[in-house]
């Protein structure tokens with residue numbers, strides 16, 4: 001489950017090849033363990049995503065406020081030209097970005113398209129609206145064309161449009177369970193528990209929550225949210241986009257290197273193989289900007305430390321794993337090394 005990379009060996013060889021300073025380098029290098037890239041954010045053992053289709057009224061009136069109260073985020077597949085969306089425009093365009101929810105492309109009207117031009121508008125206008133609402137976020141977004149819709153375009157044309165607007169399938173991650181009480185999908189928290197038990201990324205999809213269509217009850221939904229809050233330390237509740245970008249980068253990790261080790265810190269960098277992800281003809285770091293969590297064993301004396309990468313600096317506390325101290329922190333791949341520095345007490 002962890003990506004183990006044999007860095008200690010490299011460091012040991014470097015130290016051995018420089019006899020004059022060998023002893024000093026050797027002892028500094030041996031202060032730290034091999035850096036590990038964790039499978040999920042913050043080293044949590046599982047991830048879980050909630051998707052919501054069609055910008056329904058019950059999502060705006062019930063699901064979103066209940067999630068906000070608990071600090072939980074979801075992915076909302078919106079139809080900006082529908083009356084449902086227009087009736088709660090502030091929820092979608094102000095509240096969702098503010099509370100960290102993701103808006104995803106479900107086309108302007110959820111009606112398919114009679115030709116290529118209309119398809120380009122249905123998908124493209126939705127993409128542009130979402131990009132405008134999240135000016136500082138990756139343009140790589142999930143896409144679902146809408147159940148029961150007819151698209152009078154070829155498969156190649158559809159793919160061309162998805163590529164043009166940096167879209168990946170909303171079904172690309174783990175199998176999404178479409179929640180519907182009437183169809184017997186049962187207690188929703190069971191799907192989150194299964195993700196945790198299996199150490200995986202789980203995903204469910206909603207339409208109505210306490211009304212509308214393909215619905216679940218308010219009670220069933222709240223039970224899920226409370227389960228996620230109770231297991232916050234173990235389950236990374238992520239938008240589909242964040243979880244997808246993390247997953248793609250994690251799978252593409254080629255190496256993680258720790259260097260320039262001294263008693264007060266070290267440098268560390270992650271290199272991803274850019275060939276392993278779909279970059280849509282853009283530089284890797286433009287669409288894949290999710291920080292990966294790295295964990296490094298540090299000396300017992302470590303408590304607070306700071307990580308600087310580019311012009312970003314973040315403060316952390318060492319975490320205990322099986323009684324031993326580790327530096328655990330966010331690191332963006334392919335933008336050069338971060339400097340990890342022990343803070344003065």
Ligand SMILES: [Zn+2]
Nearest residue numbers: 053054146147
């Ligand atoms: Zn839909």
